[in-house]
Amino acid sequence: MKIRLKKFVKCRKGASEFISGVLMIFISFMALALVMTMGLPALNRAKEAATINEATQHMRELDAMIREVASEGTGALKSMIMKVSGGTYTVNEKSDSVDFVYEMKYGLFTPGTFYKEGNLYMFTGTTAKASEYDLDRDGRTELVLENDILRIGIQKVANSSSPNTDAIDTKNNIKILNLKENMVNVTPADTSITLDGIVGTSAGTGYSEIVQKGDYMSKAEAVVHVNSTEIAYDVVYTLPSRADFLIVKILNAYYN
Numbered sequence: 001m002k003i004r005l006k007k008f009v010k011c012r013k014g015a016s017e018f019i020s021g022v023l024m025i026f027i028s029f030m031a032l033a034l035v036m037t038m039g040l041p042a043l044n045r046a047k048e049a050a051t052i053n054e055a056t057q058h059m060r061e062l063d064a065m066i067r068e069v070a071s072e073g074t075g076a077l078k079s080m081i082m083k084v085s086g087g088t089y090t091v092n093e094k095s096d097s098v099d100f101v102y103e104m105k106y107g108l109f110t111p112g113t114f115y116k117e118g119n120l121y122m123f124t125g126t127t128a129k130a131s132e133y134d135l136d137r138d139g140r141t142e143l144v145l146e147n148d149i150l151r152i153g154i155q156k157v158a159n160s161s162s163p164n165t166d167a168i169d170t171k172n173n174i175k176i177l178n179l180k181e182n183m184v185n186v187t188p189a190d191t192s193i194t195l196d197g198i199v200g201t202s203a204g205t206g207y208s209e210i211v212q213k214g215d216y217m218s219k220a221e222a223v224v225h226v227n228s229t230e231i232a233y234d235v236v237y238t239l240p241s242r243a244d245f246l247i248v249k250i251l252n253a254y255y256n
Contacts, residue, residue, distance in 0.1 A: 048108055065078050087103075094209070127216075132213075145221070149181070151180060154208060167203070173191045195230075211236075
């Protein structure tokens, strides 16, 4: 009887150790699952935020360096080393900008976010597109900048292959604005651009062009190049994704 009892106790002890071992493995897998479902997304969001902060700092440094070189005059040269953790940097010659594009996956910013700091612009979304067609139906093609809120028709004049041969008047730069929600059209009476108070700078010769044609972009842009008798300059029109406003910048102005 004692022998049987002893065997029974030994058997129960072995079973207890086996169950205990299984339970420990189960807890370990549960802990791993918690790390996978909770820890990794948090780490990925932190990594994404670090990449965006890195790019923002690069843009600030580039802006400061460009201003410094410009102030030093012809022949000035500086270099900069950049650590790139993600995204794509592009030098956009037509709009004279350095663009950083990054595909967010963890919702750090809501679509339509807009931020401006000096020469630094930040916006999110991919609803912008740029194309050419007769938006106002007057028989002439416009440069059309569009997002999910607005359509804007910019006058099309010549092209870069034959620059400064066609007459251009900035009072007609923006021919039409279309509010997509209720399909209301607005026709500006005058969008003239005058520099240094000189009336003659609003017109001259030149051309206009879309910076990049395509759909699903973060911004749609067009450039109007004007060579007046007194001053030559570029007008850059930028429509960010999901924006209900248009950004207008004057670049590369110089006296003739």
